[in-house]
Each structure stands twice: as C-alpha cells, then as structure tokens.
Amino acid sequence: MKKSKIIVPIMVVVAVLATIMLNSDEYNEVTIINRILIIAGAAIISSVIGYFLLGVDVDKVDPKPPTNTYNNKKGNGK
Structure with a gap:
C-alpha cells in the first residue's frame, strides 16, 4: 500500500476536525485568515x-530466499 493512499485521508480528517473545533463558541475571536492558517x-x-x-x-x-542457507553451512556434520 502506498503512503499517499493513507496520507491524503489523514490530511482531510485533520482539516475537518480542526474546522469543527475552530467553529465552536470558544474560538470566536480567531479571525478567518488565522483559522485557515491553523487548519492548513x-x-x-x-x-x-x-x-x-x-x-x-x-x-x-x-x-524469500530460494534455499535454506542455515543447513548448508560448512561443518554441520552432513
């Protein structure tokens, strides 16, 4: 799986959650430009x-290696 298939949804989820959090009543004093910068x-x-x-x-x-290299060492008694 390529990283870009996971990273883009992560960015979208974080941007949506940041937008929801910044639109709450606690952050009314934050201007729209600052909200966009925070979200980005x-x-x-x-x-x-x-x-x-x-x-x-x-x-x-x-x-996977084609042969079992552990048993083919020299001096193993075979």
Whole structure:
C-alpha cells in the first residue's frame, strides 16, 4: 500500500476536525485568515508526521530466499 493512499485521508480528517473545533463558541475571536492558517498547518504537519511514522512501503519486502542457507553451512556434520 502506498503512503499517499493513507496520507491524503489523514490530511482531510485533520482539516475537518480542526474546522469543527475552530467553529465552536470558544474560538470566536480567531479571525478567518488565522483559522485557515491553523487548519492548513495542522493538515500539513499531520501528513509529515504520518509520512515518517508509516515507514517503508509493505510492497517492497524482500523475497524469500530460494534455499535454506542455515543447513548448508560448512561443518554441520552432513
């Protein structure tokens, strides 16, 4: 699964939640420009954090070795 399939929904969810929180009665004094900056900053920061926490893609896992290398060592008595 590619990271972009996960990061875009994370950005959308964070932006929606930030919008809901900033539209409450507690934050009436925050201007619309500052709300937009807060929402955009939260979405960008959450996507960057998600990008690094997801690590490498799962599709890029190394294939299984073709032979059992543990039993083929020299001096194992066979």
